[in-house]
Amino acid sequence: MTLLLSRKSIVLLLMGTLLIGCAQFAPQTLFESYIKDLNRSEYLQIEMDSELSWQSLPALRTRQMELSQFDVGLLEFLSLQQCDVGAVAGQRNSILGRVMPTSQRFVYELDIIRAIRSCEIEDTDLRTKLTDVANIKASELPIAFSNMLWAGEETASLFSLANGFIPVSPEASQYQDLITALQHLERIAGNLENIPNVRSADIEADMKVIYESEYLGKLLYSIVHIRHYLEATTQALEPLSQNQSVCGAPLNFLKQQFEAHYIKLLQPYMARINRVAYQVLPLLQSLVQQSPLQAPEWHSFIRQFDVRDSHSAWQGYLSASREHGRAWSRIFAVCGEAVGNA
Incomplete structure (x- = not known):
């Protein structure tokens, strides 16, 4: 009986691990299905290369300052x-x-x-x-506060790239606890000169949320991969806006794939990513700006999340999203078609 229970436990553990792994990379499956179905058209051949570009969290010595x-x-x-x-x-x-x-x-x-x-x-x-x-x-309180934010084990978890995509599930992709924790920390950062009365339990609760969220690593992983998928697809779509032979049945097929995959699945997923990021990234930027940490490696890394920098990973992702929508609009326009639900 004991052996049977042990085997059952092992099976359940393996199933749980498999489900977690599937959830981490479910968005990848969605984008690959989109590309696969578009490639069924004789007018398209979307090819994905393996080159992805991002910066990983720099070494601890570049993020920690002496007190x-x-x-x-x-x-x-x-x-x-x-x-x-x-x-x-x-x-x-x-x-x-x-x-x-x-x-x-x-x-x-x-x-x-x-x-x-x-x-x-x-x-x-x-x-x-x-x-x-x-x-x-x-x-030196700004240094101690900066070390807490950027030099603790919570930082490594927050920026880890090992945890895959932002979840597809609306329930798992809200990150409201993280937003609340960052808002609390931002208030503390703005009040350091008054020596705020901070409870250890509250700080530990905030840092626990940050540690468990793994959010910024997932965000970076997601937006770099999504940009990669969208840019490859957009590049393949561009010639069709100059080719009226695609009008009629070929375009109807492509439009079906666009609406079934992009409009109904991918666009809502990206909208959820954007909704949370537009709350988290300004808080991140505020905390970074109030930190005395000046290491070039750190600033080069954190610039990937800059909402205003045109060269940031975030802006690259937004640009790829806009260009993808415009590419479809140009194809529909050349055939006198409406964009549908886009």
């Missing part, structure tokens, strides 16, 4: 127990503190600034020293 180190001596630690400064600094110097995640390091920096500034210190030299420390840490 000033601060250690409290033993006597000072004992003298500051009532002010919580020693306790907070001791946490940082503990074994756990030395491997503190970037999100917790950011919260720690906020905590120790508040602890120092709220503490009544009688020793003048010590008060001066700690005031200077608090001021330095306050000036």
Whole structure:
């Protein structure tokens, strides 16, 4: 009986893995079906090459910035127990503190600034020293915040290209939790000079959402592949706008494929991608602009998501989408046909 259950568990696990894999690449199947059916026409021969161009997330060393180190001596630690400064600094110097995640390091920096500034210190030299420390840490909060966003394990997951496309399912492609988390982080970024009172649990919840979304890697993977499919198809369609022999039955067949695949399946999928991206990408851009991170490799990478840069992957995808629609419109126009539901 135990062996039977084990086999059943293995089968279920394999089926689950297969379903996840299918979901990750379902959009690829949709685009390939579109091209395959268009290629059934004697007027079209769409050929796909294997060249895809994107930049992967640069190495951690280009995304992480150093923070000033601060250690409290033993006597000072004992003298500051009532002010919580020693306790907070001791946490940082503990074994756990030395491997503190970037999100917790950011919260720690906020905590120790508040602890120092709220503490009544009688020793003048010590008060001066700690005031200077608090001021330095306050000036470095944008660095700690940037490290949290771009140098943690959440970053690697957020930008991972290993997870395939944005899901086709409307329910799985909304990413509302991610939008809410980024909005919260943007508010914090804009209020760093006031040393915001941030709860560790809230920060961890935001970073967990970012980690689990895998969104920006999926977005980049999706738009680069979609652009590739659309540009190849558009290139094959272009000559037909100068060829009236396609009018009549040949065009009717092509129009059926256009409406069955592009209008009913692919265009709604792309619209869902756009709807979320138009909310996420401005938030991403705002967070990037407020970060002091200046590494050229980082800026070259993140520029792929720039909504205004004409050379970005995002704008390349939008341009390919527009040109694809125009190519069909020109073919329909030469034959005096309406675009249908386009």
